[in-house]
Amino acid sequence: MSKPHSNDTSPSRVDIERAARTIEPFAHRTPVLTCRSLDEMTGGKLFFKCENFQKVGAFKFRGAVNSVFSLPLSAAARGVVTHSSGNHAQAVALAARLRGIPATIVMPETAPRVKIDAVRGYGGRIVFCAPTQAAREENTSQVIAESGAEFIHPYNDSRVIAGQATCAREILGEVPNLDLILTPVGGGGLTSGTALAAHYLSPRTRVIAAEPEGADDARRSFVSGRLLSSENPKTIADGLLTSLGELTFAIIRGYVHDVLTVSEAAIVSALRHVYERMKIVIEPSAAVPFGLLLENKLSAEGRRVGIILSGGNVDLTRLPWRSS
Amino acid sequence: MSKPHSNDTSPSRVDIERAARTIEPFAHRTPVLTCRSLDEMTGGKLFFKCENFQKVGAFKFRGAVNSVFSLPLSAAARGVVTHSSGNHAQAVALAARLRGIPATIVMPETAPRVKIDAVRGYGGRIVFCAPTQAAREENTSQVIAESGAEFIHPYNDSRVIAGQATCAREILGEVPNLDLILTPVGGGGLTSGTALAAHYLSPRTRVIAAEPEGADDARRSFVSGRLLSSENPKTIADGLLTSLGELTFAIIRGYVHDVLTVSEAAIVSALRHVYERMKIVIEPSAAVPFGLLLENKLSAEGRRVGIILSGGNVDLTRLPWRSS
Numbered sequence: 001m002s003k004p005h006s007n008d009t010s011p012s013r014v015d016i017e018r019a020a021r022t023i024e025p026f027a028h029r030t031p032v033l034t035c036r037s038l039d040e041m042t043g044g045k046l047f048f049k050c051e052n053f054q055k056v057g058a059f060k061f062r063g064a065v066n067s068v069f070s071l072p073l074s075a076a077a078r079g080v081v082t083h084s085s086g087n088h089a090q091a092v093a094l095a096a097r098l099r100g101i102p103a104t105i106v107m108p109e110t111a112p113r114v115k116i117d118a119v120r121g122y123g124g125r126i127v128f129c130a131p132t133q134a135a136r137e138e139n140t141s142q143v144i145a146e147s148g149a150e151f152i153h154p155y156n157d158s159r160v161i162a163g164q165a166t167c168a169r170e171i172l173g174e175v176p177n178l179d180l181i182l183t184p185v186g187g188g189g190l191t192s193g194t195a196l197a198a199h200y201l202s203p204r205t206r207v208i209a210a211e212p213e214g215a216d217d218a219r220r221s222f223v224s225g226r227l228l229s230s231e232n233p234k235t236i237a238d239g240l241l242t243s244l245g246e247l248t249f250a251i252i253r254g255y256v257h258d259v260l261t262v263s264e265a266a267i268v269s270a271l272r273h274v275y276e277r278m279k280i281v282i283e284p285s286a287a288v289p290f291g292l293l294l295e296n297k298l299s300a301e302g303r304r305v306g307i308i309l310s311g312g313n314v315d316l317t318r319l320p321w322r323s324s
Numbered sequence: 325m326s327k328p329h330s331n332d333t334s335p336s337r338v339d340i341e342r343a344a345r346t347i348e349p350f351a352h353r354t355p356v357l358t359c360r361s362l363d364e365m366t367g368g369k370l371f372f373k374c375e376n377f378q379k380v381g382a383f384k385f386r387g388a389v390n391s392v393f394s395l396p397l398s399a400a401a402r403g404v405v406t407h408s409s410g411n412h413a414q415a416v417a418l419a420a421r422l423r424g425i426p427a428t429i430v431m432p433e434t435a436p437r438v439k440i441d442a443v444r445g446y447g448g449r450i451v452f453c454a455p456t457q458a459a460r461e462e463n464t465s466q467v468i469a470e471s472g473a474e475f476i477h478p479y480n481d482s483r484v485i486a487g488q489a490t491c492a493r494e495i496l497g498e499v500p501n502l503d504l505i506l507t508p509v510g511g512g513g514l515t516s517g518t519a520l521a522a523h524y525l526s527p528r529t530r531v532i533a534a535e536p537e538g539a540d541d542a543r544r545s546f547v548s549g550r551l552l553s554s555e556n557p558k559t560i561a562d563g564l565l566t567s568l569g570e571l572t573f574a575i576i577r578g579y580v581h582d583v584l585t586v587s588e589a590a591i592v593s594a595l596r597h598v599y600e601r602m603k604i605v606i607e608p609s610a611a612v613p614f615g616l617l618l619e620n621k622l623s624a625e626g627r628r629v630g631i632i633l634s635g636g637n638v639d640l641t642r643l644p645w646r647s648s
Contacts, residue, residue: 031355052603272640279376279605279636312603316596321641 044300052312156245188248368624376636480569512572
């Protein structure tokens, strides 16, 4: 039987290269877009890595595919399990379907219908649980005990982090001499993967994590040097409500240059700028890094800045602006 | 002094090639996107030409640049004038700024603030008029009389049509063996340019124009063989309220294979599918051709279908869906 969090070491450069080869047949190499009017607004040269165009609409597909496809045959045959009501759930369900193995997703019974349907659409089996951390873990352990399924944590897992690192690996390979890369930070899988990729492949590029003020555990953990959780986090960037894990925190302490927070107003403004100027659909979490620039928490002036647009799964009926 | 509608002949193949060279330094070669889930939904292989990513957010920039940059020096020095409250207004203003000549835009005094600001942002001078066709023409004639400015009609002009034809020229050059190309039809500049490009460059490709049921002058004109206007057209696809002109009607009669109408419900559904599945922002007019497929007015089954997404300038506070 596999234990949760068994993959608890920081990915090496070789792990990231191997992940790139593993996901290559399945994941999109997403485009890098530029936008002159946003450059003029910020004084920088901005390169947007568009994971909103990734399969399942988010970077999460990278880590899920890397995890599912790096399982040995015997383990793979027993299937995979995770707990998530977000993009990771869909990503694991689709990755498992592509490998032809069963996936069980533990979801709170309060999960929105659209998320449930999406997981089922990818062939995932859903186990509903009470909407608490304890219920979620208990149900996951039970699935593991019954089936021997491999647990794929949404972020605190070396295979997942190596998969997410492939996103930064692509933009660093495509856009030379980036001064900065900005990522949103929730559980820290994307951020730690990005930081490791930059460390290995472009050490001069500084990695900055952007976090909503209303869910600032990563900022507080980074400043205090102790892993702290968010209590009742609240933000429109609903992909970033999660707190860091032990592994992602350790990598972020070691390789991220700063963690900065963004106000809700700046997140909404950033979201709207991306829709209006770039003509693309992103989810609120993906707007947080650009919010840093709009709010002058960080200057792009004269710099080449990579910005990871992490996903595009948004409820279009609830966009945060009203008729004028 | 230039006369309105002086460029009243159908563009030749050479005109279109020349337009391609003229606009090349200024216009984006927009990407062609594909989307597996929309392919599965329609049974076809769909290729979306993304003019929502064009400068000023719409294909109109192509025709405006071709018109402005093909003026002889002496005429150019006197500037250009047009009447429009839509994408053509911004396109002409920016094209004129790029050439360093004055642009006057005659706009109804009822035009939305955001459109007025956009034209001024590109350096265009605005002349306001009463919101009637007569007032618009009278004011335009007066500008021409006073300044000698060259009139650039929004669609019924050979230079404009040759410019719009470069869009189909690009997709035909990039995607071989298209069975169909679908365009939205309003005044007919994009449709007639597309039809001519297909005629010259890929005669086997059928060109179908898609029109809102609520503004069906092109359909009625096409069927009856007489140029008919829309009376009080009404549709969410506000870029398609205009009626065909004499030149665009003649080209459409000669080279378009069919004109089909789309219901408002299908336009809204198509719009939402593009946002949700493709993660890009388009304006309602741009959704009309895909609406044809959703409504089964036309089958994509087993066919390779080019679809021109004509623009992305939409009021995000007025998207046609409500909170669920």
